[in-house]
Amino acid sequence: MHMRNPTMPQVSFVGAGPGDPSLLTVKAKQVIETADVILYDYLVHPSCLLIAKNDVIFDCVGKKKGAHSKTQDAINALILSYTQKGHRVLRLKGGDPSVFGRLGEEMRWCNDHDISYQVIPGVSSATAAPIYAGIPVTHRDSSRSVAFLTGTLKTGGSASKEQIPDADTIVILMGVSHLKTLVDELKKRPRFTGATPIAIISHGTMPKQRTLVSTLDKVLDDIQGAKIESPSLCVVGEVVTCQKTLDWQQNRRPDAPRILWYRTKDSDPSVHNALLALGYDSIWVPSCDFNALTPDLTEMKASADQITDIVFTSPRTVSYLAAVLLKQNLDFRLFKNAKITSIGSSTTSRLADYGLKPDQEPLAHNSKGICDLFNGNLEDKLICLPGAKEAARAIDAHCKKQGATVIAVDVYEKKWLEHHLTLVRPQDQDVVIVGSTQIAQKIKDANLIQEQDLRVVSLGNEAAAVFQNHPTINTVVLNTLNVAEVAMLLGA
Numbered sequence: 001m002h003m004r005n006p007t008m009p010q011v012s013f014v015g016a017g018p019g020d021p022s023l024l025t026v027k028a029k030q031v032i033e034t035a036d037v038i039l040y041d042y043l044v045h046p047s048c049l050l051i052a053k054n055d056v057i058f059d060c061v062g063k064k065k066g067a068h069s070k071t072q073d074a075i076n077a078l079i080l081s082y083t084q085k086g087h088r089v090l091r092l093k094g095g096d097p098s099v100f101g102r103l104g105e106e107m108r109w110c111n112d113h114d115i116s117y118q119v120i121p122g123v124s125s126a127t128a129a130p131i132y133a134g135i136p137v138t139h140r141d142s143s144r145s146v147a148f149l150t151g152t153l154k155t156g157g158s159a160s161k162e163q164i165p166d167a168d169t170i171v172i173l174m175g176v177s178h179l180k181t182l183v184d185e186l187k188k189r190p191r192f193t194g195a196t197p198i199a200i201i202s203h204g205t206m207p208k209q210r211t212l213v214s215t216l217d218k219v220l221d222d223i224q225g226a227k228i229e230s231p232s233l234c235v236v237g238e239v240v241t242c243q244k245t246l247d248w249q250q251n252r253r254p255d256a257p258r259i260l261w262y263r264t265k266d267s268d269p270s271v272h273n274a275l276l277a278l279g280y281d282s283i284w285v286p287s288c289d290f291n292a293l294t295p296d297l298t299e300m301k302a303s304a305d306q307i308t309d310i311v312f313t314s315p316r317t318v319s320y321l322a323a324v325l326l327k328q329n330l331d332f333r334l335f336k337n338a339k340i341t342s343i344g345s346s347t348t349s350r351l352a353d354y355g356l357k358p359d360q361e362p363l364a365h366n367s368k369g370i371c372d373l374f375n376g377n378l379e380d381k382l383i384c385l386p387g388a389k390e391a392a393r394a395i396d397a398h399c400k401k402q403g404a405t406v407i408a409v410d411v412y413e414k415k416w417l418e419h420h421l422t423l424v425r426p427q428d429q430d431v432v433i434v435g436s437t438q439i440a441q442k443i444k445d446a447n448l449i450q451e452q453d454l455r456v457v458s459l460g461n462e463a464a465a466v467f468q469n470h471p472t473i474n475t476v477v478l479n480t481l482n483v484a485e486v487a488m489l490l491g492a
Contacts, residue, residue, distance in 0.1 A: 011079060011089045011115055013103055015096040015122015016040075019231075020205040021047035022276075023123045031120060035090035037082045039075065043094030043231060046283050046424045054289060057087070058419055062094075072102065076109050083115055094231075096124035100150045100173055126171050129204020130235050133211040134247030143168040143239035151175020151182055151234070164189060169237035176200060176232050179223065183216050186236055192216060197240035202232035207281045208254045213243055227254070251279030256490055257455075258283065260424060262443060263435035265289045265417070266316050268346045274483045280490065285424050287439045290412045292320055293389060297328060300407050303382060304334045307407070310384040311341045311370060311395065312358075315350035320411035321386040322354060332356060338384065343370060344480065364479040366460035371398040378404035389413040394462075416442065426452050431490060433457045433481075440466035449473065457489065 012031045017023040024032075032038070032052055040049060041062025049058065059078060061070040070078070075091075082089045097103040098121060110117045126148050130137050137146045147167035152174045164170065164185055175182050179200075186192050194217030203209045214222040216236070258281045261272050265286035275282040300307075312318050325331055332354060342348040342358035344365030351358055362369030371394070374381070381404040385396055389410040396406050425448055426432050432454055434440045440456075440463040443449060449467070455474045458464040464475045478485060 011083060011091060011110060011117040012120060013091045013097050013106065013117060014093070014120040015098075015101075015124075016044040016048045016092050016094055017123040018095050018125035018128040018205045019043070019045060019203060021045040023128065023205060024048055025120065025122065027120050028122060031090055032092070034088065036087035038090045038092055039078060040090075040092040041094050042069070044092050046285075048092070049423055050283075050285060050420060054415070054417055056419070057082075058423060072105065076106070079106075079110070079115065080113060093122070094125070095128075096122040096126075099124045099126055099148065125204050125231070125233060126173060129201045129209070129233055130171065130199070132205045132209060132249055133199060133201050133235075134243040134245075134249070135199055135235055135240055136242060136246070137169055137171060137235070137239065139239050139242060142241070143237055145169070146171065148173070149175070151178050166191065167237075169235065169239050172234040172236070174231075175234050176223075176228065176230070179234070180220055182234070183219060187216050192236065196236060197238060199235045199240045199243060200226075200228055200232055201235070202228045202230070203254075204231075204233065207252055207256060207279050209249070209252055210254050211243065211247075213240060253279045253281075256280055257429045257431050258427065259431045259433065259486075259490070260285055260426060261433045261435075262287045262421070262439050263433070264314075264316075264439075267435055268315070271481050271483050271486060275486065275490075278483075278487070283424060285420055286417055287421055287435075287442065288417055289415045290316060290320075290388075291415055292323060292412055293410050294327070295324060295410050297324070297409070300384060300409055301330075301334070303407065305337060306382050307335055307338045307384050308381050309341060309374075310335050310338045310386070311343075312347050312351065313343045313367070313370065313385075313387055313395070315347050316412060317386045318347060318350040318354065318356075321409070324409075324411050335384065341370065341373060343367075364460070366479065367394045367462070368460060369479070370395050374399050374402065374404070376402065378402040381405070382407070384409065386411045414438075418446075421446050421448065426454055428453045431455045431457060431486075433486075434463050435459055437462040437466060439463070455489065457486070 014028045014031055035056060037057045038052060039059050039061045061075045079089055093101045127137055145167040146169040147165035149170055149172045151172045187194055196216050198214055198216055198219050200212045210227055212222060212226050212228055261284045269284055272282050272284050339359040342351055342361045348358055348361060360373060362373050378399055383399050383404050384407045386409045396408055399406050421442055444466055451472055453472050455476060456467050457476045457478060461477055464477045467473045467475050
């Protein structure tokens with residue numbers, strides 16, 4: 001760690017890895033979780049940002065082809081401004097920041113301004129993308145040396161013959177836009193001929209990764225019509241022939257849509273995790289968090305023996321009510337005469353953690369499913385409904401209309417994570433999964449969906465109704481979420 005002036009706030013230069021968020025290092029994750037300000041580049045996967053604390057300040061400062069965001073001077077000014085305010089600043093870069101990431105320039109600038117910093121390397125796309133395509137950049141039989149080259153100079157031009165190093169294997173980053181010039185210059189090198197293999201890898205380590213294998217003579221023709229997009233890199237040398245037998249990634253899904261899960265922070269991520277394991281680009285977007293409340297339990301305790309039913313509408317209602325009871329030296333035995341209703345399997349699993357088994361569970365795991373269970377004359381029912389302070393109370397209203405007496409207990413309140421909602425914006429062909437009507441409305445109010453061609457998967461008709469008049473959205477309603485149903489929607 002640079003410690004020129006240890007009294008200054010710390011800046012962390014961190015590599016986010018080549019694309020796949022699971023390649024983020026443990027130390028990088030720790031810094032992301034504690035940073036006050038994150039200045040990030042376009043190539044950082046959204047999942048790496050969504051682990052930040054709730055009150056973090058995000059600022060996208062990176063650049064991508066044709067869309068420069070902030071100049072280097074502007075980035076430097078932001079670092080200085082935030083550190084002067086006492087914030088812990090994280091400069092988050094794709095890949096490894098020391099490999100063509102302008103890290104040296106920013107470190108020198110911090111030196112000149114007495115700003116202390118640390119550097120946390122990341123997994124570089126220069127080595128990760130090739131091996132994800134089955135190409136080790138070194139091999140005892142065909143590549144005893146490797147050189148890394150940027151295909152685009154600071155001036156915007158391409159590397160010349162004199163700037164191409166002499167090595168068995170050349171890995172060229174940011175070179176596809178100057179591919180013809182690079183190919184011409186490479187064929188002038190003694191090691192290479194027109195028959196030398198070249199691989200072009202786009203979206204390395206990601207589910208949409210594609211690899212084009214060709215030769216220096218044929219690559220300019222072969223790339224025409226190939227779905228090679230930025231970001232991409234080139235690997236040149238005999239080691240490329242390893243790709244035929246060493247391409248170990250079998251679950252790539254380059255044509256599959258991206259999946260965005262807009263759900264509560266404590267929702268069950270098991271289907272999301274299963275889709276990740278199957279090779280989908282699935283992004284978990286926690287849309288709201290929760291704070292515990294300390295409700296007045298006077299009415300509930302006075303009527304405890306008469307309560308006929310207690311309804312749990314989420315796993316968190318179980319946990320938060322248990323915590324509220326414990327504070328008053330009570331537990332679920334208070335409801336000894338009540339029938340337990342669980343909204344679905346996740347809630348049932350949470351009840352089991354407390355040694356409880358529900359008496360009933362609706363076919364549809366939503367508020368309508370609960371209402372269908374409580375139909376007819378309910379005048380003899382005293383129903384306890386623990387839940388959120390600002391809940392819509394559809395079940396409450398339905399049961400009262402049927403004649404029941406309802407005791408609503410506010411055991412927690414929602415805290416919307418507004419920056420998460422706007423951090424990951426839906427793109428054309430995405431599949432957007434929303435877990436509640438409130439989340440759907442938040443997405444609509446934030447104007448996240450405009451002209452994009454999307455499929456929105458909602459849990460229940462209420463959430464689907466929020467988007468029913470949108471001309472570019474195809475809405476699918478599911479009562480439960482499982483891997484088979486979602487994979488079928490994705491065309492698997």
